[in-house]
Amino acid sequence: MPPVRTFSLRDQAAWMREYYPGFQCTATNRDLRCTGRLQPTPLSREYEVTITCDAGGRPQAFVPGLVARKPDERIPHTYAPNRPCLYYPGGEWRSDMKVATTIVPWLSLWLYHYEVWHATGEWMGGGIHHNGPKN
Numbered sequence: 001m002p003p004v005r006t007f008s009l010r011d012q013a014a015w016m017r018e019y020y021p022g023f024q025c026t027a028t029n030r031d032l033r034c035t036g037r038l039q040p041t042p043l044s045r046e047y048e049v050t051i052t053c054d055a056g057g058r059p060q061a062f063v064p065g066l067v068a069r070k071p072d073e074r075i076p077h078t079y080a081p082n083r084p085c086l087y088y089p090g091g092e093w094r095s096d097m098k099v100a101t102t103i104v105p106w107l108s109l110w111l112y113h114y115e116v117w118h119a120t121g122e123w124m125g126g127g128i129h130h131n132g133p134k135n
């Protein structure tokens with residue numbers, strides 16, 4: 001098996017700037033932070049999103065302003081009220097993947113499923129349901 005090509009955080013920022021010029025990205029040898037707006041469909045609202053990654057870590061996405069359908073209901077497939085679950089930990093993300101071609105599309109798809117769930121009450125995005133505190 002050939003060695004895996006790991007992209008540096010600076011490489012990831014360069015790919016983000018190329019694919020998503022509207023995002024603001026900063027990268028050091030220790031961390032990556034990209035902030036921008038995503039609109040899952042032409043009829044969707046725009047979401048201000050932030051994607052971060054520490055050196056040797058896995059990318060995380062944050063979307064401020066997500067709300068549950070009811071006060072006592074948890075938003076499906078989230079780790080926290082503003083932190084969507086985009087992939088299986090330890091399985092789907094690899095360091096040879098580009099944030100721009102994986103995390104951003106996965107986040108956009110998650111936002112689409114969030115909107116469908118908000119309208120219907122049914123999560124259609126698949127995945128594993130998380131247990132934890134309510135959002």
